[in-house]
Amino acid sequence: MNLHDHDExxxxxxxxxxxxxxxxALVYRVTDPSAAGKKLREIINQLAVNKLVAVPxxxxxxxxxxxxxxxxxxHTTNLRNYAPEADLGLSEVDLAVAETGxxxxxxxxxxxxxxxxxxPVHVAxxxxxxxxxxxxDAIDLFNTNKDTSSLPGYISFISGPSRTADIERVLTIGxxxxxxxxxxxxxxxxxxxxx
Amino acid sequence: xxxxxxxxxxxxxxxGNKNLRGALTRFGEAYLESRARAYAGKDxxxxxxxxxxxxxxxxxxxxxxxxxFTRAAEARGTKVFRAATAQEAREYIANLARQKNVxxxxxxxxxxxxxxxxNEHLHQLGLxxxxxxxxxxxLQLSGQKPSHMVMPAIHMTxxxxxxxxxKEVREQLPPDIPKLVKxxxxxxxxxxxxxxxxITGANIAVAETGxxxxxxxxxxxxxxxxxxxxxxxxxxxxxLVEKFSDIKPILEALPRSATAQKITSYxxxxxxxxxxxxxxxxxxxKELHIVLLDNGRTQMQxxxxxxxxxxxxxxxxxxxxxxxxxxxxxxxxxxVYTGGIGTVLTAFLNGWQxxxxxxxxxxxxxxxxLYCPGKIDLPxxxxxxxxxxxxxxxxxxxxxxxxxxxxxxxxxxxxLLRAAGIAQKPFQRGGMVRHLPLFLAGLTEGRSLPAIVSxxxxxxxxxxxxxxQIVGDNQRQGVRVGFFAxxxxxxxxxxxxxxxxxxxxxAGIEMVFPMEQTCCxxxxxxxxxxHTAAEAARQNITAFEHAGVDRIVTACPTCxxxxxxxxxxxxxxxxxxxxxxxxxxxxxxVTGYLHGVFQRLAGxxxxxxxxxxxxxxxxxxxxxxLGLTLEPRELLGLAGxxxxxxxxxxxxxxxxxxxxxKFPQLxxxxxxxxxxxxxxxxxxxxALDCPGCLLQISGGLTSRGSAVTVKHTVELLDL
Ligand code: SF4
Ligand code: SF4
Numbered sequence: 001m002n003l004h005d006h007d008e009x010x011x012x013x014x015x016x017x018x019x020x021x022x023x024x025a026l027v028y029r030v031t032d033p034s035a036a037g038k039k040l041r042e043i044i045n046q047l048a049v050n051k052l053v054a055v056p057x058x059x060x061x062x063x064x065x066x067x068x069x070x071x072x073x074x075h076t077t078n079l080r081n082y083a084p085e086a087d088l089g090l091s092e093v094d095l096a097v098a099e100t101g102x103x104x105x106x107x108x109x110x111x112x113x114x115x116x117x118x119x120p121v122h123v124a125x126x127x128x129x130x131x132x133x134x135x136x137d138a139i140d141l142f143n144t145n146k147d148t149s150s151l152p153g154y155i156s157f158i159s160g161p162s163r164t165a166d167i168e169r170v171l172t173i174g175x176x177x178x179x180x181x182x183x184x185x186x187x188x189x190x191x192x193x194x195x
Numbered sequence: 196x197x198x199x200x201x202x203x204x205x206x207x208x209x210x211g212n213k214n215l216r217g218a219l220t221r222f223g224e225a226y227l228e229s230r231a232r233a234y235a236g237k238d239x240x241x242x243x244x245x246x247x248x249x250x251x252x253x254x255x256x257x258x259x260x261x262x263x264f265t266r267a268a269e270a271r272g273t274k275v276f277r278a279a280t281a282q283e284a285r286e287y288i289a290n291l292a293r294q295k296n297v298x299x300x301x302x303x304x305x306x307x308x309x310x311x312x313x314n315e316h317l318h319q320l321g322l323x324x325x326x327x328x329x330x331x332x333x334l335q336l337s338g339q340k341p342s343h344m345v346m347p348a349i350h351m352t353x354x355x356x357x358x359x360x361x362k363e364v365r366e367q368l369p370p371d372i373p374k375l376v377k378x379x380x381x382x383x384x385x386x387x388x389x390x391x392x393x394i395t396g397a398n399i400a401v402a403e404t405g406x407x408x409x410x411x412x413x414x415x416x417x418x419x420x421x422x423x424x425x426x427x428x429x430x431x432x433x434x435l436v437e438k439f440s441d442i443k444p445i446l447e448a449l450p451r452s453a454t455a456q457k458i459t460s461y462x463x464x465x466x467x468x469x470x471x472x473x474x475x476x477x478x479x480x481k482e483l484h485i486v487l488l489d490n491g492r493t494q495m496q497x498x499x500x501x502x503x504x505x506x507x508x509x510x511x512x513x514x515x516x517x518x519x520x521x522x523x524x525x526x527x528x529x530x531v532y533t534g535g536i537g538t539v540l541t542a543f544l545n546g547w548q549x550x551x552x553x554x555x556x557x558x559x560x561x562x563x564x565l566y567c568p569g570k571i572d573l574p575x576x577x578x579x580x581x582x583x584x585x586x587x588x589x590x591x592x593x594x595x596x597x598x599x600x601x602x603x604x605x606x607x608x609x610x611l612l613r614a615a616g617i618a619q620k621p622f623q624r625g626g627m628v629r630h631l632p633l634f635l636a637g638l639t640e641g642r643s644l645p646a647i648v649s650x651x652x653x654x655x656x657x658x659x660x661x662x663x664q665i666v667g668d669n670q671r672q673g674v675r676v677g678f679f680a681x682x683x684x685x686x687x688x689x690x691x692x693x694x695x696x697x698x699x700x701x702a703g704i705e706m707v708f709p710m711e712q713t714c715c716x717x718x719x720x721x722x723x724x725x726h727t728a729a730e731a732a733r734q735n736i737t738a739f740e741h742a743g744v745d746r747i748v749t750a751c752p753t754c755x756x757x758x759x760x761x762x763x764x765x766x767x768x769x770x771x772x773x774x775x776x777x778x779x780x781x782x783x784x785v786t787g788y789l790h791g792v793f794q795r796l797a798g799x800x801x802x803x804x805x806x807x808x809x810x811x812x813x814x815x816x817x818x819x820x821l822g823l824t825l826e827p828r829e830l831l832g833l834a835g836x837x838x839x840x841x842x843x844x845x846x847x848x849x850x851x852x853x854x855x856x857k858f859p860q861l862x863x864x865x866x867x868x869x870x871x872x873x874x875x876x877x878x879x880x881x882a883l884d885c886p887g888c889l890l891q892i893s894g895g896l897t898s899r900g901s902a903v904t905v906k907h908t909v910e911l912l913d914l
Contacts, residue, residue: 019457080472084388100458110472113421117414135458136443142464143439148267148404151439153469154420157462162414164376165454166330166348167356169222172376175329176383177414177460 012098012131013185020101020183023160024173027101029128029185033059036125036186037066043123043182044072044088051075053083053115054090059125059189064090079111089115089178092125093158096185097138101159103183104138108153116158122178124158128185202527202552206858209523215342215350216522220868222349223521224843229455230512230566237447239568245444247570250506253402253436257496257505260402260435261487268405271467274484281311284486288313288394288427289320291484295425297322297391301383303409303416304328305396306344306509307429307488309531310544313394324394325386327415329379336363342525344511344533345453350524383415393419394427398449398508399442400434400485406466407434407485408442410449412459420463424471427484432492433505445508448568452510491543500579504539506569513563513573518847519556522864528553535563535573542580554580555858559721560815560847578720585723598719603730605713612647612686652680652689656696656708675705677744679735679782681754682714683886691750691886694909695785699748701914702792711738715757716764725764732761736774739781747778748785750907752816752823752885758782759820784817786884786908790826793833802913803835809911810876811838812869812892813845814885827884827908834912841881842872850891866895873903881905 017027030036040063044052052072054060064074075082083089091112095104103124107113116122132138135157142151162177173179209215253260265275278284292300300322302308314335317324326335330348334341337359341347348356357370360378368378395416397407407428409416420426436442442464450456468483495501514520514534525533530549532540535557542550557577564572601608656678676699684691692708699706716731735758739747749755759782761775793801811828818824824845831838849865869892873881881903883889893905 023456023460078476081474081476084384102458108469110421110470110478113417114472117417117421135447139440139443139446148439148466149270151404151406151466153271153465153467155464156417157458157464159458159460159462162412162460164329164413166328166333166346166413167351167372167375168218168353169225169346169349170353170372172373175376175380175413175415176327176387176418 009128009131012133013128015098015133016096016101016131016185018101019099020160023101024163025101025160025181025183027183027185029187031186032188033062033186034066036063036184037068039184040064040067040090040123043121047087047121047180049087049121051082051086052088052090053079053086053119055079055092055109055111055115057092059092059127059186060090063125063184063186079114083114083118086115086119088121088123089117089119090123090125091115094126094130095138095141096126096131096183097133097135097157098131099134102135102138103156103158105156105158106152106154107156113154113156116156117162117177120174120178121180121182122158122161123182123184125184125186127189128187131185202529203858205527205529206523206861209527210860210864212350212524214352215524216864218349219521219524222346223515226455226515230451233451233455233457237451239448242444242448243568243570246448246508246568247506249436249441249444250433250508250569253441254433254496254502254505256437257432257435257493260437261432263402264400264405264435264487266405267403268467268485271405272483273405273467274482276484276486277489278486279489281488281490284311284429284488284490285313285316287486288429289316289322291425291427292317292320292322292392295391295482297425299386299390300324300392300394301327301386301390301415301419301423302331302394303396303411303419304331304347305394305429306531307396307431308394309341310431311429311488311490313429325383325390327383327386327413327419328411329376329413332379332383333359336360340526341531342533343514344509344525344537350526387415387418387422390423392425392427393423394429395419397428397430397434397485399436399445400430400487401439401442402435402437404439404466406439406464408446409461409463409465410446410459411461411463412454412456414461417461417463420465421471424473424479425482425484426468427486428465429486429488431488431490432496433507449508449510452508452512452566452568495543501539501543501576503571504536504543504576506571507536508569509536510568512566512568513571516562516566518560518562518849518865519558519861522861522868523556527556535577536571539573539576539580547580547584550580551584554584556861558847558849558862561819562815562845562847565819578723581721581723582725583723585725598722599724599727602714602716602719602724602727603734605711605734608713609651609653612682613651647686648689650689652685652692653708653710655689655693656706657710674746675707675742675744676788677739677742677747677781678706678708679712679715679739679747679749679751679754679758680708681749681751681886683890684750688886688889688907691907691909694907694912695748695750698789698909698912698914702789704792707742707744709738709742711741713738715751715754717753717757720757720760720764729764732758732764732775733771736761736771736778739778740774744781746788747782748788749782750785750884750886750909752784752814752821753887755782755784756816756820784821784823784884786817786827786830787821787823789909789912790830793830801830801834804911804913805835806837807835807880808837808839808878809880809882810841810873810878811844812841812848812873812881812883812888814883814888815845815847817884818845823884827882830908830912831882836882836911839876839878841876844872846872848888848891850885850887866891870895870899870901874901879903880911882908882911884908
């Protein structure tokens with residue numbers, strides 16, 4: 001589902017990048033899953049990642065296939081066991097909010113939270129068409145259905161890597177969650193997800 | 196429980212702690228700037244109107260929402276427990292832990308669980324309960340209490356943290372912040388993975404969906420709600436909102452106001468239990484228990500005045516901007532909730548007698564009110580606390596007894612002031628004079644004593660010929676302006692009143708001085724003497740009605756604000772309330788009034804003071820209550836002054852302290868900070884618009900031997 005026309009998407013992407021980078025996220029935009037795979041390989045090599053955990057989705061799977069990550073062991077099951085030791089967690093998120101640089105995800109499945117919180121690096125894939133402008137737009141998308149039984153059990157809003165300023169108010173990145181957050185926007189994700 | 200010790204000793208200790216004061220003052224300054232940046236492009240006032248409406252509605256329907264929340268949450272498989280008291284909440288959680296064989300618990304930051312002293316209770320039962328928020332963990336390891344609602348360990352230095360951690364991990368750690376954070380990550384990671392129960396609070400609870408919203412930065416909230424198979428959330432009833440869409444404005448304001456972030460790293464919206472994953476690769480059903488905590492909140496809700504405190508979203512802005520908090524920090528308040536809001540909460544959660552001392556910490560500067568995203572009038576709530584404590588205690592202090600006796604009797608009051616003027620050293624004498632309710636008691640240390648003039652303003656204006664020269668537009672309108680002097684202008688600074696008279700007369704406006712006017716009532720109001728304040732109000736209303744004026748001006752913003760409150764003070768007396776409203780609508784600060792007049796006259800007639808450089812101090816009540824900031828600056832500009840802005844120009848000078856704070860050393864410290872910035876401005880003249888600030892700051896400057904002169908704006912204008 002594309003929520004906007006192309007110019008609008010470009011503007012939203014630019015705003016997202018500016019806002020997310022201001023809170024220490026690293027933001028990229030690629031055309032398709034094969035380019036996303038290449039970007040992932042770069043990250044794996046650059047950070048010397050040995051163990052990777054990922055929550056499968058069509059986009060995550062094709063990105064992994066294209067990454068050809070022979071150097072790193074990839075785990076996609078029993079993540080509760082592997083995530084604490086992994087160097088990198090990979091997952092797809094559902095929405096991106098431009099005004100705050102925020103990723104939004106239905107993370108009712110605990111694996112979604114494990115891979116994005118336990119490893120020191122989180123790589124989030126998001127379809128460019130899923131950008132929205134305001135935080136309130138994202139909340140509204142969950143709020144449209146009056147039947148509240150369809151509300152996801154756990155909705156995550158993720159903005160930048162984890163941070164603290166609890167010692168002398170000095171900002172320090174990376175506490176209990178990741179110290180690095182990569183966001184890769186994929187314009188044409190392929191499969192059934194994009195119209 | 197947890198009864199605080201000696202507050203005076205605590206204050207002394209806090210004042211002696213340079214780390215704390217430095218950290219809080221630096222933060223106070225940085226906070227305002229970064230907060231403004233975070234709100235860029237957002238309309239704070241519109242947002243807080245929305246939040247205020249949402250929370251007010253929720254407070255009105257608190258019980259109904261609690262029931263709807265319970266139904267909705269249970270429909271999704273959550274177990275909801277309604278805890279009437281702290282003890283009930285503690286026991287429920289302890290029983291649950293016992294039933295489920297819990298041995299280790301991880302907690303993410305939650306004020307509600309601190310409020311019910313959950314950790315102590317669980318610890319006594321032999322359960323290991325680990326705080327995982329970095330600041331809270333530091334405090335837990337060092338056996339200290341949080342000093343700030345959002346930044347619990349702001350009073351500690353990296354050196355102290357290094358010592359605490361070194362002891363915990365049995366390794367000598369350097370005072371290196373990133374390294375210390377890593378140590379916390381490694382140590383707490385194990386705890387997360389092993390724990391059988393996770394305890395959190397919640398920032399919002401949505402009645403229609405049974406959803407809780409948790410706002411965090413470090414990621415500990417996420418792990419606490421994900422790893423252990425059992426999640427318990429302790430949620431105060433004031434967290435309830437009606438609709439899912441009500442989350443929006445609160446989520447916009449909370450991070451911006453709390454930490455000056457547009458959004459925190461993590462926001463989790465949890466509706467019902469989600470599966471839990473085990474290390475062996477299996478998944479299971481998680482249990483989610485929500486403890487809806489009352490513990491005094493229903494009582495608050497039933498109170499027509501204090502219900503307003505339920506609009507709080509716990510952002511701590513009221514701490515961050517409070518001149519008293521900036522100097523003493525949170526420990527002085529003695530309980531979990533600190534600062535202005537803490538004073539009110541303590542009364543309801545810990546008992547009125549426990550709030551009786553800390554309510555005196557508020558000097559009524561009204562600053563917090565400007566920043567509160569819940570639109571709570573905290574200074575009003577604190578005044579009300581004082582009033583009720585006064586009634587409850589039954590035995591007022593000597594000075595307030597004297598005030599109650601002297602203030603309603605204007606003749607007695609004024610003749611005592613005159614007597615003090617003649618005696619010249621009024622406050623070193625015994626008896627009545629020493630306890631005069633004028634704001635002057637306790638002003639002796641570190642300041643020069645204010646001299647009560649031998650001839651008050653009321654005698655001087657009576658002598659000037661009544662026939663003022665009426666010119667221009669004002670002549671045709673026949674404008675008559677009544678001057679409300681207030682005690683300080685009348686008896687200490689008549690020169691200000693004379694300057695006003697001269698300016699008005701030259702502008703062709705007749706100024707009258709009703710002789711029956713008396714103290715505005717603020718000293719009584721701030722010491723909780725409601726009846727005395729009401730009597731002063733009635734006398735002033737009568738005096739100005741007799742004078743038959745169109746407008747009332749005063750050179751004191753505190754008096755202006757007090758008169759604007761007369762309708763509130765006389766709310767219970769319909770006839771007086773009507774008359775009070777009329778007077779309240781007529782009153783204006785003279786600088787605001789003159790600004791209007793000279794704008795009409797295009798400032799043409801103001802004599803130019805070429806090249807003289809001045810700086811300007813924004814008095815709390817001038818800016819905070821009356822909203823006058825540009826007007827004095829523009830007037831000074833029109834008069835040809837070269838204005839240099841004062842650093843933190845709107846930081847309180849501490850004068851409020853002389854009548855409402857029983858802690859003069861606090862007031863002195865606040866003054867010292869002000870004097871430092873005045874010295875830094877390197878100018879010869881400081882302009883301001885409040886005789887109280889004038890008294891406080893000029894006294895301080897004189898005792899420092901400074902050559903800076905302090906003038907009321909009207910004294911710097913010449914027509
Ligand atoms: S009115 Fe001033 S002194 Fe009182 S709590 Fe608010 S900011 Fe603090
Ligand atoms: S009273 Fe207002 S400013 Fe203070 S914590 Fe509550 S919402 Fe924030």
